[in-house]
Amino acid sequence: MSVSPATAPRCRQIEVSRSIRMRRWAMAAAVTLTVALLLVLMVVTLSPAGIVAADIVMIALFAVTLPYTAVGFWNATIGLVLMRFAKDPMALACPAVAADDPAMPITDKTALLVCIRNEDVDLVVRNLDATLAGLVDSGTADRFDVYVLSDSSWLDIITAEERAIADLASRYGEKISVTYRRRTENTAYKSGNIRDFCDRWGAGYAYAVVLDADSYMSTAALHRLVRVMQANPGIGILQSLVVGLPTTSFFARLFQFGMRLGMRSHTLGAAWWQADCGPYWGHNAILRLAPFIEDCHMPVLPGRPPLGGWILSHDQVEAAFMRRAGYEVRVIPEEFGSFEENPPTLPEFVRRDLRWCQGNMQYGPLIGLPGLAFLSRVQLVLAMLMFLGSAAWIGLMVVTALRVTLAAEPVQIFRPDTGVALFVTIMAMVFAPKAASVLDVLSRSSARRSFGGTWRFLVSLVGEVVFFMLLAPVAALSHTLFLAGLPFGATIGWNSQRRSGHEVSFARALRRFWPQTLVGIAGVAAFAAVSATALYASLPIVAGLTLAVPIAVLTAAAAPGRLAMRLGLWRIPEETLRPAALAPLRLDALAPHPAEPAGKLPVAAYSEAANG
Numbered sequence: 001m002s003v004s005p006a007t008a009p010r011c012r013q014i015e016v017s018r019s020i021r022m023r024r025w026a027m028a029a030a031v032t033l034t035v036a037l038l039l040v041l042m043v044v045t046l047s048p049a050g051i052v053a054a055d056i057v058m059i060a061l062f063a064v065t066l067p068y069t070a071v072g073f074w075n076a077t078i079g080l081v082l083m084r085f086a087k088d089p090m091a092l093a094c095p096a097v098a099a100d101d102p103a104m105p106i107t108d109k110t111a112l113l114v115c116i117r118n119e120d121v122d123l124v125v126r127n128l129d130a131t132l133a134g135l136v137d138s139g140t141a142d143r144f145d146v147y148v149l150s151d152s153s154w155l156d157i158i159t160a161e162e163r164a165i166a167d168l169a170s171r172y173g174e175k176i177s178v179t180y181r182r183r184t185e186n187t188a189y190k191s192g193n194i195r196d197f198c199d200r201w202g203a204g205y206a207y208a209v210v211l212d213a214d215s216y217m218s219t220a221a222l223h224r225l226v227r228v229m230q231a232n233p234g235i236g237i238l239q240s241l242v243v244g245l246p247t248t249s250f251f252a253r254l255f256q257f258g259m260r261l262g263m264r265s266h267t268l269g270a271a272w273w274q275a276d277c278g279p280y281w282g283h284n285a286i287l288r289l290a291p292f293i294e295d296c297h298m299p300v301l302p303g304r305p306p307l308g309g310w311i312l313s314h315d316q317v318e319a320a321f322m323r324r325a326g327y328e329v330r331v332i333p334e335e336f337g338s339f340e341e342n343p344p345t346l347p348e349f350v351r352r353d354l355r356w357c358q359g360n361m362q363y364g365p366l367i368g369l370p371g372l373a374f375l376s377r378v379q380l381v382l383a384m385l386m387f388l389g390s391a392a393w394i395g396l397m398v399v400t401a402l403r404v405t406l407a408a409e410p411v412q413i414f415r416p417d418t419g420v421a422l423f424v425t426i427m428a429m430v431f432a433p434k435a436a437s438v439l440d441v442l443s444r445s446s447a448r449r450s451f452g453g454t455w456r457f458l459v460s461l462v463g464e465v466v467f468f469m470l471l472a473p474v475a476a477l478s479h480t481l482f483l484a485g486l487p488f489g490a491t492i493g494w495n496s497q498r499r500s501g502h503e504v505s506f507a508r509a510l511r512r513f514w515p516q517t518l519v520g521i522a523g524v525a526a527f528a529a530v531s532a533t534a535l536y537a538s539l540p541i542v543a544g545l546t547l548a549v550p551i552a553v554l555t556a557a558a559a560p561g562r563l564a565m566r567l568g569l570w571r572i573p574e575e576t577l578r579p580a581a582l583a584p585l586r587l588d589a590l591a592p593h594p595a596e597p598a599g600k601l602p603v604a605a606y607s608e609a610a611n612g
Contacts (some may be wrong), residue, residue, distance in 0.1 A: 010295055011371030014234075014276055014327025023273040023371035027074060034070040037426065039063060045418040058399050064392035068385045073429040078434035079265030080270050082441070090334065091478050093271035093495075097224075097332050104145045104227045108206035110286070112222075113197060116189050117151040117351040119213040120500055121160040123341070125168065125214040126150070128586035132172050134219035143175040144222070147201070149193045150182035158182065158260045191298045191314035198293045205289050212283040214499045216245065216336030218581035225286040236292065236327025238318055239278065240338035241267055246575045246582070246589035249344040250554070250561035253570040256342045260432060260572050265436035268333040276328035277375040282315030284338045288327065292318070295325035301365055306358050306491040313359025316383055317366060320376035335573075337581055341499045346471075346552040347512050348499075350478045354492045357387040357479055361486060368457070390479035397523075397541055404534055405526045422532065426612070429472040431465075450573035460570045470544035470551055477545060513548040521543025565589055 042062050048056040091098040092354075110133070116124055129148065133139045134247040148165050150157050162180065169178040194210065202208070208227055210224060213553060217240070225238055241263065244256030271278060294319045301308045311317060319329045343349035361382040402415055428435075441447040444452075449456040457571060482490060523612040524541035544551070554560060564570055565588075574582060575589055 012324075013083045014326055014328065014373075016276065020273075020275045023275070027071075027078075028274045030074050031067065031070045032507065034429075035063070035066045036071070037154045037420070038070075040222060040312070041418055041422050043427070045415050045422055046413070048415055049412050054399060054403055054531070058396055059529045060190070061392040061396040061399070062386065062398055063281060063398070064082065065389040068382055068389050069426070069429050071382060072266060075266045076262075076270035076433035076436040077269065079267070079269030079433075080439065081270055082272060083265060083436070083440045089268060090332075093268055094330055095335050096228055096235060096330060097238075100224060102224075104231065106140045106223060106230075108143070108176050108226065108230055108320050109204065110144050110207045110222075111197070111201065111205045111289075112144055112146045112209050112211060112344070113194060114148045114211045114213070114215075115193050115283075116148065116155050116161070116213045117153075117186070117190075118157050119497075120150070120166050121157065122160075123499060124213050126585060127163045127211075127214070128168065130216065130581075131219075131222075132168065132176055132178070133584060134581065135222070135228070136172065136175050138219045138223070140219075140223065143226075145177040145205070146179065147197055148178070148180045149188075149197055151193055152178065152182060153186070188298060188482050189312060189314070191311070191318070195298070198289065202289050206286045206290050207261055208292075209441045210285055211285065212340065214245075214341035214497075215242075215284050215558055216221060216339045216582075216585065217284060218579070220581070221337035224332075224336065227286060228489055229286055230330075235287075235330055236288045236322040237278075237280050237285060237329045238324065239280050239329070239331040241331065241335055242281065242284045242338050242340050243335050244342040244572065245339045245585070246564050246572060246587050247344070248558070248561045249341070249342075249556075249590050250564060251346060251349070251556060252342040252344050253306050253561060253564055254555065255349065256465055256466045257460055257570040258468055259342070261437040261441070261461075261464075262433035263437075264333065265336070265440070266433040267331060271331050271333045274331075275373065276330065277379075278319070278331040279281060279321050279331045279379070280315045280319035280322075282313075282328060284340065291325050293325050297604055299366070301362055302443060304489075306486055306489065307362055307364075310494075311361065311362050313356055313383070316379060317363070317381050320366075320369075320372050321375050321381065324371045337368075339582075344502065345504050345556040346474070346548075347504060347508070348497060350475060351492065352497060352511070353475060354478065354482050357482055358486065358492050360387055361483070362383050363402070387479050387483065390476040391483050394473075394480040401523060401526050401538070403597045404530055434465075450576050452475050452568040452571040452576060456568045456571065464570065469540050471474050472546060473520075473541050473544040474513065474516050474548045474551070474552060481515060501560065504552050509549045509552035513552060516548040518543045 021259075039059065039062070042059055043051065046058065066548060071337065082092060088098060114124065117612075128148070132141075132146065135144050148161070150158070150160060150161055159180070165180040169180070172178055179201075181200075182191065186192070188195065194208075197208070207226060209217070209225065210486075211217065221240060225240065228238055232460060243251065243260060243263070248252060249258070286502075293474055298311055298314055298317065300310060303309070323329050343352055360383045363384050367377050367380050441451060441457065448454050448457055451460070482492070520542045521537060524535065524546060527538040527542065568575075
């Protein structure tokens with residue numbers, strides 16, 4: 001299958017320093033050795049009765065899960081070493097940002113692109129209003145223009161958008177331009193929306209900051225992105241580290257607490273070796289428009305959707321094209337005022353995941369495109385393995401369950417000693433990104449206070465680990481079922497997301513998660529028939545599946561989230577520090593804590609504490 005971009009690509013080489021090449025070789029060697037050792041351990045574990053056909057299937061499935069896990073483990077390990085021992089981690093991971101001069105004036109013109117489709121208009125206006133007010137107060141409003149790029153198709157939403165954006169434009173029109181444009185056809189989805197802007201207005205701007213409907217960036221963060229681009233003409237895309245906004249949603253609080261712990265060490269470690277060939281996540285990032293317009297045209301894949309046609313997950317492809325054109329793609333691996341809303345419920349989380357899954361599975365034909373950097377190809381493969389690994393895990397668990405159930409003596413199939421060692425090693429690798437940040441937080445008093453204090457942090461940590469272990473098999477089975485349906489036309493499409501908190505009824509949860517429930521019950525029955533030990537060993541997998549429906553209902557309920565907020569559990573640093581930049585958003589989760597008035601919190605945010 002061949003893919004041809006819309007325009008002939010420019011292929012320019014970036015001079016990669018010897019130190020960066022050495023880092024990448026070291027990372028490749030570490031990942032390769034880790035995968036090889038784990039595969040050997042797996043073979044030894046399966047060796048008591050000799051390696052039969054079922055064992056070969058298990059080894060193959062296990063091999064598919066390993067690259068993404070190993071890369072995550074080494075990213076976290078490198079990130080922890082940098083956080084704890086490097087004098088200036090940012091100088092090693094992203095030198096251009098480390099050299100940023102806050103006194104540099106904003107001279108170049110930047111467009112803020114707010115991409116929406118059938119979204120909650122009040123949420124869009126809330127975030128955009130705060131952004132506009134911040135730019136006006138900073139005195140740099142004349143350096144920015146705003147474009148609200150709509151692909152909405154629902155009449156009531158369209159009417160609300162037109163009215164709300166017209167009101168914003170009238171209030172800020174003399175200080176900052178606000179333009180509303182709605183396409184009547186959703187051609188190429190979000191990437192087509194941005195391409196339409198580029199064709200109409202892109203030539204008038206040096207940069208564009210891409211924002212989603214739930215994105216919010218502080219004025220200081222926007223200024224920082226622009227300054228770095230001004231000072232470094234070789235950077236084509238600069239991605240900020242995006243963190244969740246404070247929320248009362250129980251599901252989102254649990255989810256983003258864990259993400260906050262795992263993301264910084266992972267991103268810092270990845271930035272250290274990826275360097276000029278970093279990620280782009282499609283929002284809360286700044287683009288250099290001239291090369292983006294010329295070199296980042298998205299191709300149309302041959303065949304029909306869901307795997308053919310327009311690409312859903314355009315971001316990493318655009319990063320690969322920008323790098324091919326000779327421009328760097330960098331990420332800033334620290335929290336500095338770049339936010340988004342996380343999914344408020346389990347069904348919304350799974351729906352977002354499946355859209356990424358469909359988009360990432362379209363990367364196969366792109367891996368062999370001419371001129372791509374080798375690391376860009378690796379990133380496309382890893383993006384696919386992120387979801388293929390889920391299916392491989394589920395397949396491995398099913399084959400294991402069948403073998404254990406049908407065997408007269410499981411000890412004749414598996415070596416218990418190496419089996420336990422393998423399980424512990426894999427769990428340690430999976431939790432490594434989180435563990436790295438946990439160690440860093442516990443070693444700094446200011447960081448502990450930013451998460452609500454030591455005891456709140458530890459209680460929250462235990463609760464989040466349990467939540468993650470219950471959530472992981474639910475998401476993995478969702479990925480597996482969706483992947484199985486892709487060849488037969490299963491699709492998730494490009495629909496709006498419900499970004500605000502809402503309840504999930506038992507009936508709706510059952511309609512969505514009945515396959516997980518049935519598989520979980522079958523797993524409990526199968527392992528219980530073998531022995532109590534087998535059942536206990538399977539609980540990390542079967543418990544989450546069996547309880548998927550009540551988990552979806554409970555974590556969407558309003559009361560648990562508000563109780564957690566009052567108790568200070570699963571708190572993120574912005575709830576403790578209460579940044580001034582978030583005040584205009586009027587978030588419920590930023591209300592003063594009863595026991596700790598907002599004016600009496602002499603603490604630093606984790607991002608500041610982690611920088612020493």
